[in-house]
Amino acid sequence: MERAIKDKIRDTRAGFTDAQAGSAAALRDKVKKNCLKNAHRTFEQGIQCVQVNSMNALVSIQDSVMIIHAPYGCSACASLGAIERLNIYKHHRGEEESGESRIISTALGEKEIILGGEKRLEETVRAAIDRHHPKIVFILASCSSAIIGDDIDAAAERMREEYPDTIFAPIHCEGFKSRNHATGYDLALGALQNYVIRDAAPPKEKGLINLFATHSLSYADQLEMKRMLRAIGLEANIMPYHATYEDIMRIPAAEYNISVCQIFGDEYMAFLHEKYGTPYTVTCMPIGSDSTDRWLRSIAKLCGREEEAETFIARERAEVTAEIEEIRKKTEGLRVCITAGTGRGLAAATLMGEYGMQLLCIHTPYYERAYAEDFERLEQYHGDEFLINVADMQPYEQINLVRKYKPDLFIGMANWVSRLGIPTVHILDAKRPTFGYHGVLYLGRKIEDVLDNNNFNKKLSRFTDPPFRESWYREDAFKYIEFPEDIVS
Numbered sequence: 300m301e302r303a304i305k306d307k308i309r310d311t312r313a314g315f316t317d318a319q320a321g322s323a324a325a326l327r328d329k330v331k332k333n334c335l336k337n338a339h340r341t342f343e344q345g346i347q348c349v350q351v352n353s354m355n356a357l358v359s360i361q362d363s364v365m366i367i368h369a370p371y372g373c374s375a376c377a378s379l380g381a382i383e384r385l386n387i388y389k390h391h392r393g394e395e396e397s398g399e400s401r402i403i404s405t406a407l408g409e410k411e412i413i414l415g416g417e418k419r420l421e422e423t424v425r426a427a428i429d430r431h432h433p434k435i436v437f438i439l440a441s442c443s444s445a446i447i448g449d450d451i452d453a454a455a456e457r458m459r460e461e462y463p464d465t466i467f468a469p470i471h472c473e474g475f476k477s478r479n480h481a482t483g484y485d486l487a488l489g490a491l492q493n494y495v496i497r498d499a500a501p502p503k504e505k506g507l508i509n510l511f512a513t514h515s516l517s518y519a520d521q522l523e524m525k526r527m528l529r530a531i532g533l534e535a536n537i538m539p540y541h542a543t544y545e546d547i548m549r550i551p552a553a554e555y556n557i558s559v560c561q562i563f564g565d566e567y568m569a570f571l572h573e574k575y576g577t578p579y580t581v582t583c584m585p586i587g588s589d590s591t592d593r594w595l596r597s598i599a600k601l602c603g604r605e606e607e608a609e610t611f612i613a614r615e616r617a618e619v620t621a622e623i624e625e626i627r628k629k630t631e632g633l634r635v636c637i638t639a640g641t642g643r644g645l646a647a648a649t650l651m652g653e654y655g656m657q658l659l660c661i662h663t664p665y666y667e668r669a670y671a672e673d674f675e676r677l678e679q680y681h682g683d684e685f686l687i688n689v690a691d692m693q694p695y696e697q698i699n700l701v702r703k704y705k706p707d708l709f710i711g712m713a714n715w716v717s718r719l720g721i722p723t724v725h726i727l728d729a730k731r732p733t734f735g736y737h738g739v740l741y742l743g744r745k746i747e748d749v750l751d752n753n754n755f756n757k758k759l760s761r762f763t764d765p766p767f768r769e770s771w772y773r774e775d776a777f778k779y780i781e782f783p784e785d786i787v788s
């Protein structure tokens with residue numbers, strides 16, 4: 300089947316780096332001179348797999364099943380991340396009874412790796428269809444199925460002949476394809492276009508806006524974004540989390556396209572602009588008042604609804620200003636380190652600025668030319684000396700830095716920082732509202748709480764060993780990075 304969107308990887312985007320470190324000023328200057336190059340880690344802890352993000356993006360599509368064509372291990376993350384998150388999401392929607400998520404592994408074994416696994420894939424697809432009668436079957440490749448040359452496109456084609464009423468969407472999301480796991484999102488959105496929407500071109504619906512959003516959004520945040528868009532006269536079609544077939548088919552009918560952050564859906568929105576002429580904007584994540592202002596204003600500008608947006612912003616800000624000032628009395632001047640995904644981390648850093656905190660270090664999976672302006676914007680809150688550590692995961696670097704900086708607060712997934720006794724807050728909250736003006740208060744109160752009572756982390760630090768040997772903390776955190784300027788050929 301001819302695909303309108305060809306597979307692309309994000310590693311080739313202008314100025315892409317996933318291994319770099321330096322002050323905000325140093326990275327900004329290099330980007331401006333077009334000389335920011337990716338460095339190389341001679342030692343790495345694991346990075347996130349592309350396949351996991353394709354899985355995350357599509358797992359919740361209603362009336363679908365997902366076949367992971369792989370050994371068991373590749374779907375291990377499904378139960379830890381994708382399914383747990385989906386169950387929480389369904390609980391918040393009051394949909395506990397709406398059935399399990401349907402992720403099925405072909406469980407490739409030694410025999411299939413030697414003799415080929417297409418037969419196993421077809422048997423699995425048949426069993427899945429008999430059991431669930433889905434409208435859409437996603438078939439996700441893995442490293443092993445790609446290495447042994449299993450042709451998931453050809454298998455999908457044969458299945459189409461056998462089940463003409465079912466949509467088959469093969470996705471080439473094997474982990475070795477890209478070092479940028481956001482590639483997995485692009486491949487997932489591309490599959491919706493290539494195999495579900497195809498050439499459909501429904502008439503435009505007035506006021507309809509597609510909001511492309513990752514799986515990490517809580518239901519509360521979805522509702523908040525819908526509320527904000529409704530306030531400026533727009534109806535949001537949130538994609539693809541928990542979408543129905545009908546929602547997917549409405550994508551080309553939207554008048555506008557936006558995304559929840561700088562990373563998600565930008566490539567797909569560019570495609571939609573080219574194919575359907577749908578205008579779009581790439582903006583920040585609406586965490587914190589300033590970022591929410593910017594998010595809403597750029598959408599309002601896109602849709603010509605600036606007046607409605609300004610009225611809404613003034614009203615919402617007035618409701619939260621007094622409490623923000625109150626919280627700020629406790630947070631002013633505190634020193635903070637942040638570890639988060641690129642879009643969420645950037646927004647969190649602006650929020651810390653609003654609460655008067657000083658950013659010491661931000662740990663971000665990627666830095667590329669497209670995000671340079673967003674990092675530069677942080678300088679108005681935090682100056683240009685804060686450290687940017689570009690790394691997808693790599694907790695050994697993070698913990699070395701956090702131990703040296705000894706911040707008053709750490710923002711991010713805190714498992715290992717908690718053991719240092721430092722107060723920690725995470726903002727990737729699948730359960731609660733973190734977006735918009737009221738999210739500012741929720742996060743501010745959460746920070747207040749951990750500052751008031753950090754006893755749990757203090758006790759952890761007293762009764763547990765640090766995550767790494769003492770000798771590691773005396774080393775340079777970037778000991779295992781070879782910077783391009785240091786390499787003499």
Ligand code: SF4
Pocket residue numbers: 348349350351369372373374440441442443472473474475
């Ligand atoms: S697809 Fe490859 S990188 Fe991803 S989990 Fe499977 S083996 Fe690991």
